[in-house]
Amino acid sequence: MxxxxxxxxxxxxxxxxxxxxxxxxxxxxRKAEPQTTARARPWVDEDLRDGTDLHQEEEDTDEWQESEENIDHIPLSHIRYSEQEMTRRSQEFYELLNQRRSVRFISDEQVPMEVIDNVIRAAGTAPSGAHTEPWTFVVVKDPDVKHKVREIIEEEEEINYRKRMGNRWVADLKKLRTNWIKEYLDSAPILILIFKQVHGFTASGKRKTHYYNEVSVSIACGFLLAALQNAGLVTVTTTPLNCGPRLRVLLDRPTNEKLLMLLPVGYPSKEATVPDLRRKPLDQIMVTV
Amino acid sequence: MxxxxxxxxxxxxxxxxxxxxxxxxxxxxRKAEPQTTARARPWVDEDLRDGTDLHQEEEDTDEWQESEENIDHIPLSHIRYSEQEMTRRSQEFYELLNQRRSVRFISDEQVPMEVIDNVIRAAGTAPSGAHTEPWTFVVVKDPDVKHKVREIIEEEEEINYRKRMGNRWVADLKKLRTNWIKEYLDSAPILILIFKQVHGFTASGKRKTHYYNEVSVSIACGFLLAALQNAGLVTVTTTPLNCGPRLRVLLDRPTNEKLLMLLPVGYPSKEATVPDLRRKPLDQIMVTV
Missing domain, CATH: 1.20.5 (Single alpha-helices involved in coiled-coils or other helix-helix interfaces)
Known part of the structure; x- marks a missing residue:
């Protein structure tokens, strides 16, 4: 013993x-887990990894109603068209939007700033969760700033393609080159960078939830794209990968704003081409019950 | 010892x-963690908890370019307006969209189906990640199906308010009652339920990633809301909480489709009112560099 x-x-x-x-x-x-997850997905936009807005949408009611307490309710003013007129208007509007194409060849000709103001005014009429209007439209005209935007995007893109994407992407070199060099970022007279405000602030400085901020800002981008097409301007919908934080700093936007989209805007250049694509016919996108 | x-x-x-x-x-x-997280956020739409689409957007390139290999490129056809005409058009378009309001009082009067077809055609012209067109618009006209939609939504809403939301919500009974009863789901002649396809299928039946599907479908909803306003119809943007799975089954949609939005569509009823809200002025949403 x-x-x-x-x-x-x-x-x-x-x-x-x-x-x-x-x-x-x-x-x-336990501490390392989130990092591991992030490491396993190197192509995720790093700006999105902070998760600030991942569950912003959770606490909303289902209707996007404005904060209606203490607000008067007034009769709706509404223009009623005849059925014939409605059919004609809806047909013409479809034809207008159906001519829209993503255009990557943008001329350096200047565009009237009044038109840019109006298309952004139009975007700002979009509905938003709890009427938070969680959007900021940064209009870049300055050639030096445009060039810095291009440098950031091309640098990050090069890293995306060379390192972050892995073999799967490197295989497709032809497509890669097309994506990497973004001439339109210099040539387009206007870049519109659309930021979503993942939260706001109350009068007392507390965080204010911005319900459904990404969906709301995307709807506003829909309004913006429709307004640009209606005005005779072209653009291409881009979502620069991993560039959000650097572009946010470059443009001096606060940390509650995250880049959602970048639209180079202008007239098409004379040699502009587009892929000869088809859109799905109505019976492939609509179901009637 | x-x-x-x-x-x-x-x-x-x-x-x-x-x-x-x-x-x-x-x-x-470790096993319980995901459940715990889910339990801690009872107000999260259960349909979104399966995470099918949480990181669909990760693997995209930044441009929403169509799959351009083996597709001919053709010259862009573009209508160029005078500067005066551009300014006038952009001003009028802003004024049209600025009249749009979220309307919860919808008359039971029928609307022309040709107009509904056209507004959905217009929505289908939206850009989408890699031209995947990841949307399905389900148009519900049948009064019985509309009523079933209403039953599902009101049942889930009651649970949302009574159980899922906790004390924080119960405190605000007045607002609660407004949200819970959804008469417009019976009265509106048309309900449009917009589903995002979180993935698609290749010709060989494999999963095909739908890049940025939620942003794409939200942009299409922006086109749809603009088209409805242009045609003289009203709606309210709703995102029914926790109702996605049951509505998907009711409408016989496949599991790769998730409900994003529900729009009751029609003419406003005679007594329709709206809160007397203001929108942010241009200098609060636009920054010029």
Missing amino acids: FSLTPVLVAVVCILIVWVFKNAERSHEQ | FSLTPVLVAVVCILIVWVFKNAERSHEQ
């Missing part, structure tokens, strides 16, 4: 060490 | 039990 005691003491010591090591490791694991 | 041995044995036993319990618990914790 005497000889067992040192063995027991040794066992106790080993167990104690193991317990502590185990506890430490499990603690480290 | 003899007397210490049983104490040591007891300590060893306790330690062994503790080590095993700890290992088990940490294992359980």
Whole structure:
């Protein structure tokens, strides 16, 4: 029995060490988990990894109603058209939007700023969760700033293609080159960078949830794209990968704003071409019950 | 020393039990974590918890370019307006969209189906990540199906308000009642349920990633809202909480489709009112650099 005691003491010591090591490791694991997840998805926009807005949409009611307390309700003013007129208007509007194409060849000719003001005014009429209007439209005209935007995007794109994407992407070199060089960022007279405000601030400086901010800002971008097409301007819908934080800093936007979209805007250049695509016919996108 | 041995044995036993319990618990914790997270956010739409589409957007390139290989490129056809005409058109378009309001009082008068076809055609011209066109518009005209939609939404809403939301919501009973009863789901002649296809299928039946599907479908909803306004119809943007799975089954949509939005569509009823809201002025939403 005497000889067992040192063995027991040794066992106790080993167990104690193991317990502590185990506890430490499990603690480290827990800390490391989000990082591991991030590391496994190198192509995720890093700006989105902070998760600030991941569950912003959770706490809303289902209707996007404005904060209606203490606000008067007034009769709706509404223009009613004849059925013939409605059919004609809806047909013409479809034809207008159906002519819209994503255009990557944009001339350096200047566009009237009054038109840019109006298309952004139009975008600002979009509905938003709880009438938060969680959007900021940054209009870049300055050639130097446009060029800096281009540099940031091309730098990050190069890293995206060379490192972040892995073999799967490197295989398709032809397509890669097309994506990497973005001449339109210099040539287009206007870049519109659309930021979503993932949260706002109350009068007392507290965080104010911006319900459904990404969906709201995307709807506003829909209004903007329709307004540009209606005005005879062209653009291409882009979502620069991993460039959000640097572009946000370049443009001096606060941290509650995240880049959602970048639209280079102008007239098409004379040699502009588009892929000869078809859109799905109505019976492939609509179901009637 | 003899007397210490049983104490040591007891300590060893306790330690062994503790080590095993700890290992088990940490294992359980790891398993339980996702559930715990879900439980802590009871107001999250359950349909979104399956995470099918949480990171669909990750693997895209930044441009929403169509799959351009093997597709001919053709010259862009473009209508160029005079600057005066551009300014006039952009001003009128802004004024048209600025008259849009979210309307919750919808008359039961029928609307021309040709107009509904045209507004959905217009929505289908939206840009989408890699030209995947990841949208399905379900148009519900049948009064019985509309009523079933209403039952599902009001049932889930009642649970949302009574159980899922907690005290925070229950406090605001007045607002609650407004949200819970959705008469417009019966009265509106048309409900449009917009589903996002979180993935598609290749010709060989494999999953095909639908890049940026939620942003794409939201832009299409922007086109749809603009088209409805242009045609003289009214709606309210709703995102029924937790109703996605049941509505998907009711409408016989496949599992790769998730409900994004529901729009009741019609003419406003005679007594329709709206809150007397203001929109942010241009200088609060636009920054020029």
